[in-house]
Amino acid sequence: MGEKIMVKGTEAIGEAAIRAGCRVYFGYPITPQSELTEYMARRMPQVGGVFLQAESEVATVNMMYGASSVGARVMTSTSSPGFSLMQEGISYMACARLPGVFVDVVRGGPGLGDIQPSQGDYFQIVKGGGHGDYRLPVFSPSSLQEAVELTIHAFDVADKYRTPVVIFADGMMGQMMEPVEFPDPIDPSTLPSKDDWALTGAKGRKARYVTSFDIDPYKLEKMNLVLQETYKEIEKNEQKWEEFMTDDIEVLFVAHGTVGRIVKSAVKLARQKGIKAGLFRPISLYPFPYKRLSELAEKVDIVMTVEMSSGQMLEDVRLAVEGKAETPFYGRLAGVVPTPGEILEALMKELRR
């Protein structure tokens, strides 16, 4: 690890990707993540990598498909409407079992929306905006240091399970600055080999292909079953969460990403008022840590979800809580960021009921 430096969120994610050995980046500018594209344009040539600005997000995701199929560590970043355009290609990559890291710096929607921070892409990212039976591991950082660590982790998870992985960020995380410590860079030549599946040239071995297609339903079902086995492994191994002040809880908040850290301040405010509040912060949104949340729900009467959306993660929270506690919701929409005071007020309203 080096010394601490102040960086913007977009730069933190970009630099982390390069240190993870990513040498191929495709992108198309869109606010509020254009600084990440810009950072990669500057950095990739310095490390002997490839930066390519595609003509659209649709082209971007198909370039990801191509570069990944020959074994490269590939990445793109975009914001909500751009991520929507990538969905078809992501479904193709999932079926073809191609690793790749996608960063969605979520902004207010629906439609063209605005350029302020939001978490309204939860359904699109976590439940899959594309077609067919696929899942994507999704990680939602709440600080820039965590964004660095999760970006590097995302590449490892993508390669290990041969799947696209998404970093769920938002406009606030993209624009804010915080000190981070970057780990030492990984030499891409030392990464685990992909020679057992990647299209590296068939000289001296049997030809192989990477595809997301089979006209024979029985064969396609077999491909599907391999995916489903992979998702079972991912659900078993890749759950991540943080618990904050949950030892003696009477009330539990659930929030992810930047809202997660805002809620930590609300937890402290509640405790000043004598309310024993705590926070459960899912870090992996898929696989969602249902089991641990279910255990915590047994200790409380209220599990309150806070999001910058109309209550999308709330559905997963309710699946975990299974009626063991009340599950009220507080959310702001369209790019409005909730403050600790507003969150506390929403909780007090629930407690007075």
Added chain:
Amino acid sequence: MMEHKLIAAGFGGQGVMLFGQMVAQAGMIEGKHVTWLPSYGPEMRGGTANCTVVVSDEPVASPVVDKPNEIAIFNIPSLLKFEPMLEENGILVLNTSMIDREPTRKDITIIRVPANEVADKLGTLKAQNMVMLGAYIEVAKTVSVESVFKALEAKMTGKKAQFLDVNKKAIEEGMKIARQQLG
């Protein structure tokens, strides 16, 4: 626990963002936990630029602040917006070159800084944000002047290095003004 929650606000171009970045960077140099959050909300359309800085002994939870305990105000719209939000007994550093009206709060500490005039005398009006910064660190004691100088040296490299001395001088002048008013 020590936690400074600062909002710096003014028009775009007054150097408000850099003001906040220098406080955050200096805090980091001192080994404190810091966040810097630029105004990134619907209020940008109203014409003001602002940033929120948190400097703390503990990891910073929310980078979003309901009630700052310190505000550095560079123009009238920002005074109207942020003075009511200031925590009880908070600190207000006011650029009186730009603001010809009196704050209404009686419970707070007010430092009045004719930042533009001071910077102008030093030869560059642009350094008015550094005059404000000097006054701010003198009254709020968030970070030491040595750390701010180090932060400035890290920021102003290459072509910008020639402006380092005048910026340091501006910070010292700001500190002097605050010291005089604090008595």
